[in-house]
Amino acid sequence: MIIHFSSDDVYQALKLSYSNDEHFKKLLEVLTLPPLYTTLRINSVENDPDNNILLEEIQLHLKKQTDALCRPEYNMFIHPVLKDCLLIQNRGPKTIDVVDKEIIVDLSCGMAVLRGAHVFKVGIMGAPMSLRAGDVVSVYADLDGHCLKGTATCYSNQKLFVGNGVAHVSRSDLFNSQTLQSGIGILMTHPVYEAPSLAEMLTVRISSQNLPSIACVYALDPHEGEIILDMCAAPGGKTTHIAGLIGDKGLVIALDKSSQRVKKMQTLKKKNIEMYVFDSTKAWCPSADGSNRPPYSPETFDRILVDAPCSALGQRPCYKNEILLNQLRSYPVIQHQLLKTAVKLLKPGGVMVYSTCTITKEENEDQVSRLLATNPQIKLIHTPYKLGGDALPTCDLSSEDKSKVQRFDPSFLYSDDKDLYNVDTIGFFIAKFQKLK
Secondary structure, eight states, rough: OEESSHHHHHHHHTTTTOOOOHHHHHHHHHSSOOOOOEEEEEEOOOOOTTHHHHHHHHHHHHHHHHHTTOOOOOOEESSSOOOEEEEEEOOOOOOOOOSSOOOEEEEEHHHHHTTOOOEEEGGGEETTTOOOTTOEEEEESSSOOOOOOOOSSSOOOOEEEEEEEEESSOOHHHHSSSSSSOEEEEEEEEEEOOOOOOOTTTTTTTTEEOOOHHHHHHHHHTTOOOEEEEEEOOOHHHHHHHHHHHTSSEEEEEEEOOOOHHHHGGOOOOOOEEEOOOGGGGGTTTTOOOOEEEESSSOOOEEEEEEEEOOTTTTTTOOOEEHHHHHHHHHHHHHHHHHHHHHHHHEEEEEEEEEESSSTTTTTTTHHHHHHHHHHTTTEEEESOOSBBOOOTTSOOOOHTTTSSEEOOGGGGSSSSSOOTTTSSSEEEEEEEEEEE
């Protein structure tokens, strides 16, 4: 199975980025599958004696999960390079016999189950009239989005089996109750993919974050005493990672133009983070007053992260994408505006990292080529650790520059790469620049 695009124009536009049809097909296949590694970021400093205690607590929590569900313990280890990245090896796909009682959940709920979640009541769309708490059920994700809330008959449209579980609620409680339903509706005892449930594990010291997102901050390589700008900060994972690495001797300015997203970030607030609701494309102003509030004077920041808005086509698992061609083409425009502003705000000798969680050449390699062509004061440099692959062969970058970027391409799962955890990730792109003195 490959991702279904509602717009054939989008499919054809993506295909043009890939010179090898087989490569493109494999990529679209792998993007429908969940990664076989769950990655957590440990929010601590290196060599912190509390780290071992925290790891023991995580291991104990995982053992309670596996014991309760009669599963083997998960293999857990620290990434050999990203020292605050904890990897938990998932399992699957497993062959599960379906049962008669069928539960239909919405697509986002189904995708969450594939990454280790249980089914929450709010995600249940259809259930048989006979459903009672304690029943063993088979759970399916609605791939078409046509299942109406409260459906009682067998759903005949496209659906994806995600596993079996035990109902914690009856049909009448689900659909006839006058109160808003919350909490677990189906405990997934036998999912097609076994992965830890993170809902009770995440604390101030543990964050759920994809491996390339962690690698992105390592590429930025922040240092104590620096003033660092995160131009598109929400939801804040990279912001807090940067803040943790520079400690109290530095400052992170986090901008996002969405007031709601910045409001949600307030729970992550640290004394070395300042958050502002602001459009980062307008963050540069020659007559700025020199305060920490935006906009800013030219050459204010030592390092800048441009984790840009993108089409997010690298996210996994994904079975259906409804993005339209005009939407797809809108992202490179805003991305280039952000990069142009970042160049003006960066100090001479300063470092800038550009990243996306998408697979298109226009949003990745083409942005790098365009920036280099129009800004001779900027050069592309190597990242400290090369975990991703090289740029697409069809791009305009030189052979040397192609090796400097990091393109995380999960289609290479089919290769014999021994460090599978660096490959079995979401689709992601990282490029690192330096401003000449």
